[in-house]
Amino acid sequence: YPDVPVILDAKRGDIGSTSAAYATAAFDVCGADAITLQPYLGYDAIAPFIERADRGMFIVCRTSNQGSDEVQGLFAARAPEPTGNVRDPDDPTAPEPLYLQVARLVARDWNHAGNCGLVVGATYPEELGAVRALVGDMPILVPGVGVQGGDLEGVVRLGLDSLHTGLLISLSRSVLYASADHDFAYAARREVMRVAEEVERYRR
Amino acid sequence: YPDVPVILDAKRGDIGSTSAAYATAAFDVCGADAITLQPYLGYDAIAPFIERADRGMFIVCRTSNQGSDEVQGLFAARAPEPTGNVRDPDDPTAPEPLYLQVARLVARDWNHAGNCGLVVGATYPEELGAVRALVGDMPILVPGVGVQGGDLEGVVRLGLDSLHTGLLISLSRSVLYASADHDFAYAARREVMRVAEEVERYRR
Numbered sequence: 585y586p587d588v589p590v591i592l593d594a595k596r597g598d599i600g601s602t603s604a605a606y607a608t609a610a611f612d613v614c615g616a617d618a619i620t621l622q623p624y625l626g627y628d629a630i631a632p633f634i635e636r637a638d639r640g641m642f643i644v645c646r647t648s649n650q651g652s653d654e655v656q657g658l659f660a661a662r663a664p665e666p667t668g669n670v671r672d673p674d675d676p677t678a679p680e681p682l683y684l685q686v687a688r689l690v691a692r693d694w695n696h697a698g699n700c701g702l703v704v705g706a707t708y709p710e711e712l713g714a715v716r717a718l719v720g721d722m723p724i725l726v727p728g729v730g731v732q733g734g735d736l737e738g739v740v741r742l743g744l745d746s747l748h749t750g751l752l753i754s755l756s757r758s759v760l761y762a763s764a765d766h767d768f769a770y771a772a773r774r775e776v777m778r779v780a781e782e783v784e785r786y787r788r
Numbered sequence: 789y790p791d792v793p794v795i796l797d798a799k800r801g802d803i804g805s806t807s808a809a810y811a812t813a814a815f816d817v818c819g820a821d822a823i824t825l826q827p828y829l830g831y832d833a834i835a836p837f838i839e840r841a842d843r844g845m846f847i848v849c850r851t852s853n854q855g856s857d858e859v860q861g862l863f864a865a866r867a868p869e870p871t872g873n874v875r876d877p878d879d880p881t882a883p884e885p886l887y888l889q890v891a892r893l894v895a896r897d898w899n900h901a902g903n904c905g906l907v908v909g910a911t912y913p914e915e916l917g918a919v920r921a922l923v924g925d926m927p928i929l930v931p932g933v934g935v936q937g938g939d940l941e942g943v944v945r946l947g948l949d950s951l952h953t954g955l956l957i958s959l960s961r962s963v964l965y966a967s968a969d970h971d972f973a974y975a976a977r978r979e980v981m982r983v984a985e986e987v988e989r990y991r992r
Contacts, residue, residue, distance in 0.1 A: 593802075595800075595801055595802050595826070596799075597799055597801075597826060598797075598799050599851065599852065599853040599936075600853060601961070622799070622801060622826050622828055623828065623859055624826055624827065624828045624848060624851075624859055624860065625848070625851050625853055625855070625856055625859070625860075626853065626855035626856050626857070626858035626859050626860070627855050627858055628853050628854055628855035629851075629853060629855070644828060644829075647803065647828075647829050647833075648803065649803040649804060649829055649830065649832050649833060650832055651829070651830035651831050651832035651833070652829055652830050653830070654830035654831055654893065655827055655828055655829070655830050655889075655890065655893070656828065656829075656830070658864040658865065658866060658886065658889055659864060659865045659866070659883070660862040660863060660864040660865075660886060661862065661863045661864075661883065662862060662863070679863070679865065679883065682862065682864060682886070685859075685862055686859065689858065689859070732803075757805070
């Protein structure tokens with residue numbers, strides 16, 4: 585199925601020399617078209633991936649797990665103001681949740697090759713909307729719709745780009761484990777079709 | 789060499805169900821004694837590792853790469869103050885660099901089983917000192933001394949714990965590639981001995 589893009593959800597993030605080896609492993613050994621990456625080490629850790637202009641990457645921004653707020657929700661700013669961090673809503677360097685700072689970094693500084701996207705979990709549709717407002721038509725990979733109980737209607741309502749597309753809504757366990765019986769292929773297909781129809785309904 | 793602890797520098801970080809599989813892979817399949825982990829997803833992503841009380845983990849705090857300041861150096865606070873983020877140096881929730889907030893989270897909230905350490909690069913000895921001041925005698929894994937040009941004297945001077953130990957100073961490329969010739973084993977040993985002697989000198 586050469587027309588089906590393969591995204592390796594490996595969440596890699598390491599210093600440059602190791603990232604270069606991970607990029608080779610993902611793109612050349614595994615043959616993936618795209619990979620998910622961690623933002624914590626900064627741009628130079630993802631540069632070896634970005635240099636592969638024919639491949640894509642989704643940088644972890646706001647994850648779908650219950651405790652993701654603990655670090656990603658910290659209020660972060662580029663530097664302390666000399667007079668203290670008095671928040672100015674019009675100042676893009678004013679403190680805002682870390683995941684929005686990461687979205688801003690990727691959209692403004694890292695995506696010069698146009699091959700970056702973001703990962704934003706379906707369990708936080710309002711925050712997906714805030715990320716979408718920051719990053720324009722960048723593709724967003726959205727896990728967490730199935731077993732994790734994400735809000736599909738909210739995701740579609742708040743996450744679509746200006747062309748009414750731009751979301752890669754992924755289903756993992758709800759499809760992989762749709763049935764433990766001999767009908768698993770049919771059950772998996774049914775689950776995909778069910779969600780796809782629901783997405784189309786919300787798009788209209 | 790069963791007495792040599794093996795630390796898998798895999799920098800894993802994923803939602804709970806995937807982390808549980810990574811923990812099995814690292815500890816049971818690869819037989820590692822400890823692993824490095826990403827903090828970005830929060831506590832529940834590392835819980836499956838922490839539950840393995842007989843194994844250890846080093847959570848990436850301040851990395852040795854040149855661009856690590858971009859995200860890790862963002863000023864972060866637990867929540868915005870209602871009157872704006874006016875910084876109070878005595879307030880532990882006041883904005884401080886993200887890597888210090890991560891060190892604080894690990895030391896205060898995550899390390900209930902006593903099997904957590906941190907990764908702090910040798911290229912930032914002052915910041916290693918700031919982390920040490922926060923986390924007490926927690927072990928700190930320090931990469932970046934060899935090829936990356938970290939400041940070994942500063943690391944030892946500012947990073948030791950109250951027992952004058954607590955640092956795992958790692959050398960990777962400078963030992964692995966100490967020689968491309970047939971004497972590589974001797975050259976690798978020489979490099980390790982050279983750095984070990986230097987560490988002992990600074991400890992005195």
